[in-house]
Amino acid sequence: MDSFGPVLVLAGIAAALVLGLYALSAAVRPRRTPVVCEPFLSGAAVTEHAASRYHVRWYTVALLFLAFDMEMVFMYPWVLVVADEGAPAVVEMFAFLAVLVAAVVYAWREGAFRWT
DSSP states (O other), X not given: OGGGHHXXXXXXXXXXXXXXXXXXXXXXXXOOOOOOSSOOOTTSOOOSOGGGSSOTHHHHHHHHHHHHHHHHHHHHHHHHXXXXXXXXXXXXXXXXXXXXXXXXXXXXXXXXXXXX
């Protein structure tokens, strides 16, 4: 139990610091009545409708990002086993990448990358 003494002291100091900062924040914040009929905008006054903040093209960009993010999810484990598996693993990964390139060509042809 003696070896845990410094850890407990450090945990106590950290907890006291966090509680002290919360108390200081509560003491100096301005007192206002909450607005319950407007969307939350980090305390700023709302100037536009909540659903009109982003153009619909950003959703396409987000989906394309997720598609290529998933590519990385599959490529990291592949890197770990490619040396053990040999040429078949390389062929399979290039087939997977060919499907992704076909998706990029399709998205490009359909105008997913055009901003006007």
